[in-house]
Amino acid sequence: MMTQDTLNKLQQMKLAGMATGFNEQMMSSNSLHLSFEERFGMLVDQELTYRENNRLKRLLKAAKLRESACMEDIDYRSGRGIDRSEMASLALCQWINQGLNLVLGGPAGVGKTWLACAFGNQACRKGLSVIFQRLPLLLEDLALSHADGSFHKRLTQLAKVDLLILDDFGIAAMSASSRNDLLEVLDQRSGRKSTLMTSQLPMERWHEYLSGGNLTVADAILDRLLSGSQRINLQGESMRKHRSNKKP
DSSP: OHHHHHHHHHHHTTOHHHHHHHHHHHHOSTTTTSOHHHHHHHHHHHHHHHHHHHHHHHHHHHHTOSSOOOGGGOOOOTTSOOOHHHHHHHTTOHHHHTTOOEEEEOSTTSSHHHHHHHHHHHHHHTTOOEEEEEHHHHHHHHHHHHHHTOHHHHHHHHHHOSEEEEEEETSSOOOHHHHHHHHHHHHHHTTTSEEEEEESSOGGGHHHHHHTTOHHHHHHHHHHHHTTOEEEEOOSSOHHHHHHHHOO
């Protein structure tokens, strides 16, 4: 009876991990030889692990990453332009803590989106908030938000997230309003939060793509995105074919 009362109280206090651990200890003889301090320490560890796992699930769900990717599965085959030491450094996520940006470039199929999602997954594992968005769809969403009056609410949401992943920059034509919306998003985040951009458009064509007759907006966007940013240019053959060959 006392055991059940204790379990109920742990649940009431929202200590589900500790409750599970306590029940396991009571049902098994494996921990009987341990001291009170050791058994209590195990319960604290189980509660911490439970909370960390739940937080990771929430962060990954909110991130809506397009690919199920992680840093441990990066393909370092020769010719891809991916350096192990550089990836190990980026995996620490200090660049995100410092509010720096990252640009992943390269032709279609080389794994830009997959690698971006691997960075997003790593950030979630570090307890950081992430949002993945295809840039063309985000700009459409922002255009609609002007009409229903939710633009500033959406802008605030994007400004708060630790890592904003914008996929497929340069893949679709941008209107003047879309360029202004992108500038607003980047301006709210510049120097405070990190943005990861993927693009198959060569960087030397970015200014032309963004200008549309307005050089000032193009300059402002590139300044906020590229100033102090780290850039990785992926190369080699398409990874889509390689990944499909690995599937059973």
